Amino acid sequence: MTTALDVCAITKRFGALKAVDEVSFRVSRGEIMGFIGPNGAGKTTTMRICSTLELPDTGDVQVDGVSVTENPREARRRIGFMPDSYGAYANTSIDDYLDFFARAYGLRGAARTAVIERSIEFTSLGDLREKYIDSLSKGMKQRLCLAKTLLHDPAVMILDEPAAGLDPRARVELRELVKALAGMGKAILLSSHILSELAEMCTTITVIERGQVRGSGAVETVAQGVTSGQRIFVRALAGVDALQRRLLELPQVSKVHAEREGLAFDFLGDERALSELLANLAASGLGLIEFAPKAVDLEDVFLSLTEGKLQ
Amino acid sequence: MSTQATMTERLGDRLNPILVKEVRQALRGKYFRVLFWITLLVGTLIGLGVIAEAGSEPSIETGRVFFMTIFGVLSAAVHCFVPFSAFLSTSAEWDENTYDLLIISNLRPRQIVQGKLLSALIQALLYYSTFGPFLVFAFLLNGIDLGSVAVILAGSFALCIALTLSGVAASSLASNKILRVVIMALFGLGLMAVWGMSLGLAAAITFEPQVLRSIEGQVAFVVFLTAALVLALLANAVALARFAHEEENRSTPLRVIATVIVVFATLWGTWLVAEFGAGEAMMGCQAAAVLLSFLPWLLLSTEPEELPRRTSASAPRSRVLALLQAAYIPGGGRGALLCFLLGALAVSGSLLGMRFASGSLPIALDVTVAVAAMYAYLLVFSTLAGGIGAYFVRRASARLVLRIAVVVAVPVLIIVPSLMAIFLDSNDGSDAFSHGFNPFYVVYALGQGERPTLALVGLALAVALSLVVNAPRVYSGLCEILAASRTVRTKGTDAPAA
Numbered sequence: 169m170t171t172a173l174d175v176c177a178i179t180k181r182f183g184a185l186k187a188v189d190e191v192s193f194r195v196s197r198g199e200i201m202g203f204i205g206p207n208g209a210g211k212t213t214t215m216r217i218c219s220t221l222e223l224p225d226t227g228d229v230q231v232d233g234v235s236v237t238e239n240p241r242e243a244r245r246r247i248g249f250m251p252d253s254y255g256a257y258a259n260t261s262i263d264d265y266l267d268f269f270a271r272a273y274g275l276r277g278a279a280r281t282a283v284i285e286r287s288i289e290f291t292s293l294g295d296l297r298e299k300y301i302d303s304l305s306k307g308m309k310q311r312l313c314l315a316k317t318l319l320h321d322p323a324v325m326i327l328d329e330p331a332a333g334l335d336p337r338a339r340v341e342l343r344e345l346v347k348a349l350a351g352m353g354k355a356i357l358l359s360s361h362i363l364s365e366l367a368e369m370c371t372t373i374t375v376i377e378r379g380q381v382r383g384s385g386a387v388e389t390v391a392q393g394v395t396s397g398q399r400i401f402v403r404a405l406a407g408v409d410a411l412q413r414r415l416l417e418l419p420q421v422s423k424v425h426a427e428r429e430g431l432a433f434d435f436l437g438d439e440r441a442l443s444e445l446l447a448n449l450a451a452s453g454l455g456l457i458e459f460a461p462k463a464v465d466l467e468d469v470f471l472s473l474t475e476g477k478l479q
Numbered sequence: 480m481s482t483q484a485t486m487t488e489r490l491g492d493r494l495n496p497i498l499v500k501e502v503r504q505a506l507r508g509k510y511f512r513v514l515f516w517i518t519l520l521v522g523t524l525i526g527l528g529v530i531a532e533a534g535s536e537p538s539i540e541t542g543r544v545f546f547m548t549i550f551g552v553l554s555a556a557v558h559c560f561v562p563f564s565a566f567l568s569t570s571a572e573w574d575e576n577t578y579d580l581l582i583i584s585n586l587r588p589r590q591i592v593q594g595k596l597l598s599a600l601i602q603a604l605l606y607y608s609t610f611g612p613f614l615v616f617a618f619l620l621n622g623i624d625l626g627s628v629a630v631i632l633a634g635s636f637a638l639c640i641a642l643t644l645s646g647v648a649a650s651s652l653a654s655n656k657i658l659r660v661v662i663m664a665l666f667g668l669g670l671m672a673v674w675g676m677s678l679g680l681a682a683a684i685t686f687e688p689q690v691l692r693s694i695e696g697q698v699a700f701v702v703f704l705t706a707a708l709v710l711a712l713l714a715n716a717v718a719l720a721r722f723a724h725e726e727e728n729r730s731t732p733l734r735v736i737a738t739v740i741v742v743f744a745t746l747w748g749t750w751l752v753a754e755f756g757a758g759e760a761m762m763g764c765q766a767a768a769v770l771l772s773f774l775p776w777l778l779l780s781t782e783p784e785e786l787p788r789r790t791s792a793s794a795p796r797s798r799v800l801a802l803l804q805a806a807y808i809p810g811g812g813r814g815a816l817l818c819f820l821l822g823a824l825a826v827s828g829s830l831l832g833m834r835f836a837s838g839s840l841p842i843a844l845d846v847t848v849a850v851a852a853m854y855a856y857l858l859v860f861s862t863l864a865g866g867i868g869a870y871f872v873r874r875a876s877a878r879l880v881l882r883i884a885v886v887v888a889v890p891v892l893i894i895v896p897s898l899m900a901i902f903l904d905s906n907d908g909s910d911a912f913s914h915g916f917n918p919f920y921v922v923y924a925l926g927q928g929e930r931p932t933l934a935l936v937g938l939a940l941a942v943a944l945s946l947v948v949n950a951p952r953v954y955s956g957l958c959e960i961l962a963a964s965r966t967v968r969t970k971g972t973d974a975p976a977a
């Protein structure tokens with residue numbers, strides 16, 4: 169797969185604060201990368217650097233082979249950025265809005281009309297074209313912004329929290345749109361705080377905290393890096409506290425933490441050791457009712473990679 | 480029919496996108512329509528009132544009053560409403576966060592400013608074409624000759640352009656909303672003042688048409704046009720700088736304009752002195768230049784010190800060229816350098832010009848001392864705080880505070896000592912404003928042939944202090960340029976090998 173977005177050791181300071189610290193990752197064509205991290209981690213700043221809106225202090229980003237620091241105008245032709253907050257012009261219809269941005273990209277005549285039609289069709293905004301933007305719902309505005317982002321057919325799309333504030337149906341629709349875009353061979357970098365959402369569509373993730381990358385790669389790879397051994401979920405009649413006390417006495421058990429009504433923990437030993445552990449727990453009179461290996465999900469990855477310290 | 484349609488379509492394709500958008504918005508919105516009809520109604524009613532008042536025998540006087548009434552309304556429209564709506568529409572780009580969208584759509588700052596200007600001018604033209612027939616009617620009433628009408632309209636249109644660009648520039652100054660409201664209020668007040676001024680000028684021409692036939696009147700008109708042009712260029716440069724990417728070179732155009740202002744003032748002054756033999760002309764021109772230069776000089780000398788990355792990559796390869804250009808390359812230290820160079824240029828230019836134009840050395844010296852004092856104040860106000868601030872200020876917000884503090888400090892320095900004089904002095908306080916912190920007093924006194932020695936010594940010390948304070952950053956600014964030029968050079972020699 170060819171790399172479309174290559175972020176190479178970028179650093180950005182705001183005064184004394186290092187908002188982005190030596191961040192590197194790559195996104196290939198057709199790949200959807202989830203970009204996750206706590207508030208203030210530096211996601212938006214990284215994305216703005218990739219979109220030429222901010223200049224890194226050091227490092228560089230290549231968009232489809234074009235450097236954002238050396239050739240920002242060329243890079244902008246290849247990138248579609250959907251910011252997390254943006255406004256709508258007053259007294260402007262969807263058609264006018266798209267027409268304006270298509271003109272800004274230098275599209276003329278029939279080419280412009282065709283491009284606008286394509287974007288409107290893709291985002292199913294056809295019935296609303298004459299509506300004024302200020303009267304659109306949040307979901308419709310989000311679609312419109314996506315349509316605008318698609319006008320110049322960028323190779324790389326950067327979406328900053330596109331699902332924020334959307335209702336469940338709109339979210340599902342957005343997900344389908346994003347998948348369709350990836351199917352068209354675009355590289356997509358997408359940030360969100362809704363991890364279940366990301367798990368549904370992302371092929372890879374990058375976790376960032378306090379400006380530093382904590383993990384990056386395919387979801388399973390990153391997850392393996394997070395867990396040592398395998399993760400087990402247990403539940404017992406005796407309650408969480410008694411169970412935890414017992415678990416901590418046992419060998420090869422680590423990272424015990426509460427989950428739903430029970431506990432989850434990492435187990436370092438092999439299958440035989442695991443079966444001994446189960447026998448041990450069953451014999452300890454805690455009233456074991458659930459004992460199951462558990463797939464690591466994005467939430468686990470997120471919680472174990474980030475420390476929760478606000479920047 | 481269809482070829483015509485494609486012709487217009489093709490033409491429409493070439494239009495500035497911002498212009499198309501803004502005109503569509505204006506046509507759909509209420510603001511412009513309501514204002515337009517109200518203006519037209521008010522103009523018509525007052526005009527009819529004037530004619531009714533005159534009765535059956537309209538005199539020349541009726542025609543003149545009629546003209547002035549209509550012009551008053553037109554002037555309110557093109558000198559207040561239009562520039563103000565340009566201010567509002569630019570300010571909307573910040574409020575709505577659409578500015579980033581404009582930039583990533585590859586619109587250039589130049590296109591943004593031009594689009595805002597053009598769409599405002601279209602509104603202005605609508606007003607002109609609506610009120611045009613009324614003005615012709617005034618001509619039919621025998622109130623005014625067509626030449627005067629043409630001069631007044633040309634002047635008012637030039638002023639409209641300058642004010643509209645100022646509106647765009649003013650609203651681009653602060654992305655902070657509260658600050659922008661303050662700027663909006665100031666700008667609105669300024670527009671009202673300009674409205675009054677334009678009425679005064681139009682009345683002078685209307686009631687004394689022979690003014691335009693005298694050489695003084697014609698010179699005054701050209702000076703007026705020049706001032707409008709310079710204001711327009713200045714505002715344009717400021718707006719372009721503010722709209723450019725943070726790391727792009729936002730400062731060189733402003734530096735060029737700052738230079739143009741000083742050169743223009745010196746040349747104009749020299750020409751006026753040669754033509755009319757009055758030394759005041761040079762002082763007047765330089766005083767106007769100093770007032771116009773205050774803001775740009777302050778902006779330049781309080782810029783961040785470091786060379787932006789994109790700019791440093793395009794530094795000239797030749798060491799000598801790099802040094803020669805230094806004052807025109809972004810950076811606070813280099814900005815201060817430019818201010819000092821321009822100050823020196825204005826003073827020496829005035830001396831030479833006066834010597835050449837008036838032929839008398841003593842007069843030339845007198846005028847030059849006054850000019851030197853003006854620029855000394857300008858230098859101190861614009862570079863001293865910037866030089867000191869350069870040691871502390873790092874954040875953009877602190878920089879903004881510094882700039883505002885300097886702008887506020889100037890009137891405070893004039894007023895506070897005066898108030899103290901009024902309260903502390905036993906006499907009536909009539910000379911309360913005659914103190915060394917008041918540049919207007921010192922320059923005026925010098926013009927009158929007085930020598931306020933204490934003030935002059937203080938001023939000289941302040942200039943020396945600001946030289947000392949700025950010297951380190953000017954030096955490091957020059958070193959930085961040389962280093963950038965070296966980097967470019969080594970990169971350049973590496974390239975063929977690779």
Ligand SMILES: Nc1ncnc2c1ncn2[C@@H]1O[C@H](COP(=O)(O)OP(=O)(O)OP(=O)(O)O)[C@@H](O)[C@H]1O
Pocket residue numbers: 182185187205206207208209210211212213214479
């Ligand atoms: N223009 C700026 N000036 C100063 N500090 C800034 C600026 N932009 C961002 N920051 C700071 O940089 C850090 C990273 O901010 P950023 O917006 O990139 O975080 P984020 O990961 O997008 O957070 P969120 O999840 O809340 O959107 C924050 O501490 C923020 O306060």
Ligand SMILES: [Mg+2]
Pocket residue numbers: 211212213252328
């Ligand atoms: Mg963010």
